[in-house]
Amino acid sequence: MTYPQTTVPVRYARWDGVGRPFTLVSSSTSLVPERGALLVRVDLATLCGSDLHTVEGRRPSPVPALLGHEQVGTVVGVGEGGVRCMDGTPVVPGMRVVWSVTSSCGACERCLRKLPHKCLRLRKYGHEPLHENAPLTGGFATHCVVLPGTAVVAVPRDLPDEVASPASCATATAAAAVSAAGPLDGRRVLVTGAGMLGLTAIAMAATAGARVVAVDPNPARRDQALVFGAADAVDGSGAPAAADAAMDFSGQSAAVQHCIDALDVGGRAVLVGSVSPGASVALDPERVVRGLHTVVGVHNYCPEDLATAVRFLAAHHRTFPFADLVGHTYALDCMEEAITAGRRGEAPRQAVAPGLL
Template sequence: MLFDESNGSILPKHTSLPELQKDEILVKNKYTTLCGSDLHTFTGRRKEPSPIVLGHEIVGEIMELPHNESLYDLNGNILKVGDLITWTIFAATETDDFVKDKMPQKSASLFKYGHVQFTEKEKFNGGLGTHCILKKGTGILKVPATINEKFAPIINCAGATAMAAHRLIYNIENKNVLILGAGVLGLIAAAIAKEKKASTVTMLDIDDQRLEKSKAFGVDSVYNSLKPIEELTAITSGFYKKGFDVIIDMSGSVEAIKTGLQFSAVGAQHIWIGAVTPTENIEINPEVMIRKLLSIKGMHNYNYEDFVNAVSFFENHFLDYPFETFIEKEFGLNETKEAFEYAIKHKPYRVLITI
């Protein structure tokens, strides 16, 4: 299903499968979920090459492997035809310095699924198609049997990104955590925080329904930021440091980020994830940063380690939280445009494309 930015169309394109090159794997796509970045591209908020096969949250079945060569997933399991897999949203060359520094998502050789222009050479590289050809340098993992395969596409973007945020945090145990944004990223981050034994988890959002739902994901307190700030002060007043030790932004909202800075405890760690589209600057006072011993770290996407840890987390905890409820509506591949329109109008956590 090709998206054309010039007229906003998403139309079917029938084309033949190319022969596999060395180390490539042919996958039959089975499920794709629409990520927020896909919606941003569809609405013009985000620019990608056009025409393009969108979709990077994907689960598929291996159809063909290289001849006379064994390939393994990131856990060391040999890959076989028929395996149900998910994979990193990127492929990168292992000799790249960014890969060596555990930042493969910034590699000079980066290839991102669902972000590459459709050409005669590059056809099957997104989730909104029947197949995907995986390149060397793609991190692949088999989908564990304990995880609902319809949910599994979310792991290779939101799940791994939330895990990357937690990798940046030094010692979350017994800390008071504030998460900005009760979307898929925020709810997963909350569940991870709870499993990592955070003392308390507070969720900030502007949607009361989402805030209420967050309580099922390990959230102890909620604050609607449209309400008086005294309600948030009442939460922090019970903390020894009168502020939050860890603040994770998944919203991209400048006002939410400012609130997080305002309610920093001494020694607070700020992890910024959500602001991946152009936004305004935020003033930060150096003296406050220094005297309050604050730190700010940004994370864009994730690395191979985060992906492995995300799949492991959901393998162990999928039934402990209502993750299945993230999929609010299903569409067929031929209903892709309707799926985008539904997602934009109703703002579900995720819609699923069944292929």
């Protein structure tokens, strides 16, 4: 007599703290997860800047941990009660998906205020303490358990893994920033920081009809900004040109100041990169009042932003070379090499293919 398979073998790269190597761990997990959850095979994960900051000790994190929160995968198990994509489509085994960086309860004060990405019971993939009995909470593993309360979006078949993987963080966050900047058709838009998020926001804003000026001290990044739709790219050494909207992805105080100083009447500054303490910037209250300025912060994103990210990539990945932003692909047991390449900045993203041996 034969019995159906109930568990699957898994492997994950355990991060054991600053200055210590990753440990490759082999285990197994239930093929059918808890009610309302998914078991997804991770096909590709990309190395985000926050992963690098964690490994370098520049960002607080539980130890040990399973890092990684930008990934694309294939569903292999669906919990009781089922799960639906953002558009209402039932999730089924074999479906290719991306999922949000957070899971939310849906019932707390913040969720009810339409701030699920700041849920009082928030769980965040790649940022959770590692529990050996339930370790699959990050992307640097062969599988991930996608928890109830997580936004899930199906990925079109023709969207390459290296383009889809960053949707869960970089692309969705850029979509949230562009949304916060307001209607952009015919507007003058300033983008400071032409890394992965900045380049994505430039492409989105340009596609929306904006005239985009990119600011980055790196000449190679300025060249990339032009390829991704910027009308001009400068090093930021001069006085900022007037802008209707300004978005900062660098997190550098000088760049934030550049954005605020650039705002024309009715302008909006959207700050995204300032996720760690930095030097203060000057804010003239009179100029804000008389100029009708708005300054808004974007951290994480709403589920709708993930759906927007996938739609944008599906529609425009042949127009803008998103695939070229991902460098080499490493096996799961080569995390150290991937981290080293990420530190060198050889490309905005490095990739890890957990199934690669």
